[in-house]
Amino acid sequence: MKNRMNSLLIGVLGSALLFSLYVFSSGVERVFFHQGNSSSLVQDDASEVTTDGGEPSKTPSLYRLYTRVEDTMKLLPASESDDTYVDYYGGCYIEDNTLVVCLTDTNILNSGTVPVLQERTICVKEVTYSYNHMKEIENSILNKYEQLYSQFQTDPDSPEFLLLSSIMGTAIDEKENHLRVDILDLNAEKEAVFLKLFGAHHCAVLNNCVEALQDLVTTYDPGSGAS
Numbered sequence: 001m002k003n004r005m006n007s008l009l010i011g012v013l014g015s016a017l018l019f020s021l022y023v024f025s026s027g028v029e030r031v032f033f034h035q036g037n038s039s040s041l042v043q044d045d046a047s048e049v050t051t052d053g054g055e056p057s058k059t060p061s062l063y064r065l066y067t068r069v070e071d072t073m074k075l076l077p078a079s080e081s082d083d084t085y086v087d088y089y090g091g092c093y094i095e096d097n098t099l100v101v102c103l104t105d106t107n108i109l110n111s112g113t114v115p116v117l118q119e120r121t122i123c124v125k126e127v128t129y130s131y132n133h134m135k136e137i138e139n140s141i142l143n144k145y146e147q148l149y150s151q152f153q154t155d156p157d158s159p160e161f162l163l164l165s166s167i168m169g170t171a172i173d174e175k176e177n178h179l180r181v182d183i184l185d186l187n188a189e190k191e192a193v194f195l196k197l198f199g200a201h202h203c204a205v206l207n208n209c210v211e212a213l214q215d216l217v218t219t220y221d222p223g224s225g226a227s
Helices: 060-073 131-152 159-164 188-198 211-218
Strands: 005-013 018-025 028-035 041-049 089-095 098-103 122-126 167-173 178-184 204-209
Touching (some): 060 098, 159 188
Antiparallel strands (some): 005 018
16 A cells, blocks of 8 residues: 555566565655666555655654555455545645645535545545546556556667666656656656556656666665665
8 A cells, every 4th residue: 555654665567577666755645666686675654744844743643644544445455455546636745844635626625525634634625537547547547557668678679678678667746736657767758658658647747867767776685675
């Protein structure tokens, strides 16, 4: 389940043994790709609730409120490991000691059917895309990426593989209400190849990520964390 805690998860994707590094921070859920050996690591610390500045929140109750909102918006009980939400929910994030809840339909506020949204430390923001929609597009890209990587890795000099090997990850940015695809050294050619392979999605934004992002993944030492 996504959350505002700093957490780290390393997993294996498909026969290419791709590491998936999930880093959850304020308003952003990230997935990083990198080739490597099979390993797993999970770290979870409920005390580290971050704000946009990266500092721990001084209001622990905001995390409890965040959890209440998430559980309220989920279609399944909180005990179920499913991240499917009501269609009007776009996610939430902490900013300036306020929990910002994103909704595609703010008329729900007038219905009184979601009492938690009346909390004074909650600010409601109207957005275009629901979390479900962004997650659906992300899963589509991830699944296709795995298939395409296996298909084109036999031709490492092809434009397709050059693009695939430079995709560092994806991020559901709830604050900006879009799905970000981080690509190393993004240029017009790579953008064209991406659109050819994955198609165009209105909620997806291609981002030219910094080399430091690649360094973060390539210097990861299984069992000890990123160095």
